[in-house]
Amino acid sequence: DPLEIMADYKYTIALPAPTLYLQYDVAKFGRDRIMTALKKIGFDYVYEVARGAEIVTEASNRYLQKHTETRPMISSACPAIVRLIQVRFPSLIDQIMPVKSPMEVSAANARREFCEKNAGIDPEDVGVFFISPCAAKLTSVRNPIEVEKSGVNGVFSIKSVFFKLLKQMGKIQEPEDILQAGYSGVRWSAIGGEAKGINSDYILYVDGVQNVIKIFEQLEDDKLKDVDFIEAAACPGGCLGGPLTVENMYVARARSFKLKSTLPKLLSDVEEVELHNSDFERMPEHLDVTTLDSDMTVAMQKLRRMEEIYSELPALDCGACGAPTCRALSEDIVRGNAKITDCVFVLKERVRNLAKEMMELEELLPPTLENRKG
Ligand code: SF4
Structure with a gap:
């Protein structure tokens, strides 16, 4: 936050x-x-x-x-x-x-x-x-x-x-x-x-x-x-x-x-x-990925999307994003509870690409006044 x-x-x-x-x-x-x-x-x-x-x-x-x-x-x-x-x-x-x-x-x-x-x-x-x-x-x-x-x-x-x-x-x-x-x-x-x-x-x-x-x-x-x-x-x-x-x-x-x-x-x-009140208020439940949506058609679409997202993740299952596995993160994303940049590796890759793009753009810029003086 x-x-x-x-x-x-x-x-x-x-x-x-x-x-x-x-x-x-x-x-x-x-x-x-x-x-x-x-x-x-x-x-x-x-x-x-x-x-x-x-x-x-x-x-x-x-x-x-x-x-x-x-x-x-x-x-x-x-x-x-x-x-x-x-x-x-x-x-x-x-x-x-x-x-x-x-x-x-x-x-x-x-x-x-x-x-x-x-x-x-x-x-x-x-x-x-x-x-x-x-x-x-x-x-x-x-x-x-x-x-x-x-x-x-x-x-x-x-x-x-x-x-x-x-x-x-x-x-x-x-x-x-x-x-x-x-x-x-x-x-x-x-x-x-x-x-x-x-x-x-x-x-x-x-x-x-x-x-x-x-x-x-x-x-x-x-x-x-x-x-x-x-x-x-x-x-x-x-x-x-x-x-x-x-x-x-x-x-x-x-x-x-x-x-x-x-x-x-x-x-x-x-x-x-x-x-006082240190006990669980409710017990965790089994999270079944087949229950992505009550509508079967939407559930199937989400499942497909989940697979697409999963294919973009590094499959390291390191847990650094807060989800225990890459598959769990792709499920969180589909459910709207996370974003793909929560994966530290994807984030690093995107930052690197962005920096590369900025450097390329900078080369296209006209010289600054300071450069001209030099
Ligand atoms: S941080 Fe990335 S590689 Fe690690 S578990 Fe999460 S999604 Fe997978």
Whole structure:
């Protein structure tokens, strides 16, 4: 989303994904400085999604303790993975952990906290914006899986705020004391960060769509029964490898290890009020591509269009566009929920072609005054 949509709201809240902190040199730019800079660029309030992640961990542990009949449960945090299950592994839908994502849990708690601290504010006047490492979050806000309507009003890429924050951080004398999360929440940015918070020794974490597919195939074959919890991320490396980040994922991961030694596990225990409404409002359903339209003729036309679009995509199934596979993106496009330039490879190709065309046009232009003087 463009940053300009903030102007549609009287008050604005930023929800920084934990990945944002690791885009900067952690020794120089602490979390408190980054959060203060978010306020400097126009947000009225900042709520750490890392805190939302801690709440989700608590809710997931309670669920696992209470419901022992189904194992393993699969994390619902990566929307591209939930989509993958809906499209390709419908028999695993009942194994999706029915706890909302840290983004949705954070949006609800941030709005509640802000309105409690500022009596008289209408929650409708508050715009909540997620600072995201990946495009899948934008899709999940527009077409939410676990809720009727997302609590998030817009999604900004980490890339779009990176330099704005950098510019502000250098000017901040005294960062505000506004941290909410400990290392348990911050570590969610890397693969394994979520699973390590689960109260079990039998956890599995896997990244990259192709690797996840292999694990899910084993699950369908009734293997892996001894595992309690699976964390799966579409992007290699987890959110740190998201396509909307700036820093190399390995550098960012090294910074995360550095933070571990300086942070307590939690800054405060999760309270009951924070857990309120953290369960799914509805379960995901099997997405059948043959149901493109109730009218069979239109459905067939859409199916043909889907095939055409698919033939233009690189068939890498990398998940960087937010859809788990290229075929899923072509379906999203046909349904009107995405565009072909959501594929990072198509976008790159188009930008390259555009630049080439501009250079060719420039050669046709008459010389400028400066050139003539030369
Ligand atoms: S459409 Fe592009 S970005 Fe999406 S999975 Fe396929 S190759 Fe990756």
